[in-house]
Amino acid sequence: MPRGTRRLPAECLRRLEAAELILHAGDFVRAAVLEELGRLAPVEAVAGNMDEPALMELLPERRVVGVTGARIGMVHVPGPAAGRAARLTAAFPGCDAVVYGHTHIPDVSRCADVWVLSPGSPTERRGARAHSMLVLDVEAGEIRPELVTLSG
Numbered sequence: 001m002p003r004g005t006r007r008l009p010a011e012c013l014r015r016l017e018a019a020e021l022i023l024h025a026g027d028f029v030r031a032a033v034l035e036e037l038g039r040l041a042p043v044e045a046v047a048g049n050m051d052e053p054a055l056m057e058l059l060p061e062r063r064v065v066g067v068t069g070a071r072i073g074m075v076h077v078p079g080p081a082a083g084r085a086a087r088l089t090a091a092f093p094g095c096d097a098v099v100y101g102h103t104h105i106p107d108v109s110r111c112a113d114v115w116v117l118s119p120g121s122p123t124e125r126r127g128a129r130a131h132s133m134l135v136l137d138v139e140a141g142e143i144r145p146e147l148v149t150l151s152g
Contacts, residue, residue, distance in 0.1 A: 009150040020042075022037055022045075025100055026049070026076030026077075028051055045059050046061060064095060068139055068141070070138050070142070073099070074099050075098070088116055092114075096114060097116070097117055105120060105127055106118055106119060106134070131150040
């Protein structure tokens with residue numbers, strides 16, 4: 001969440017309220033945002049480079065989350081675009097997906113049999129064509145990602 005008065009788009013909030021789990025790839029900025037999301041659903045997260053110091057101490061830089069038989073690696077900064085997918089999958093061996101943030105550019109791709117995923121951003125578009133988020137349907141270890149374009 002960027003500083004200022006921006007709020008999550010209504011469609012994003014609706015989907016988060018229906019979620020069983022929220023994965024956040026960093027840049028809450030303020031601890032209050034993490035707390036607000038935690039009131040909607042359980043949250044698993046990593047620290048982002050824009051997070052306040054208390055959040056950086058609370059949240060890990062990397063983590064692996066088990067979700068309904070699938071292993072999902074999480075990191076905020078994915079490094080340079082060149083070789084990104086191979087580098088991320090190598091950094092999280094045994095994971096079925098790797099979720100990253102930082103770029104604000106959505107990514108729903110595969111590297112071998114691993115999903116490489118960036119939700120983009122629901123609040124700060126930067127170089128992306130639209131605000132976005134990802135919804136992951138996970139069942140019996142199978143991950144089906146859906147990129148959701150948000151109106152604002």
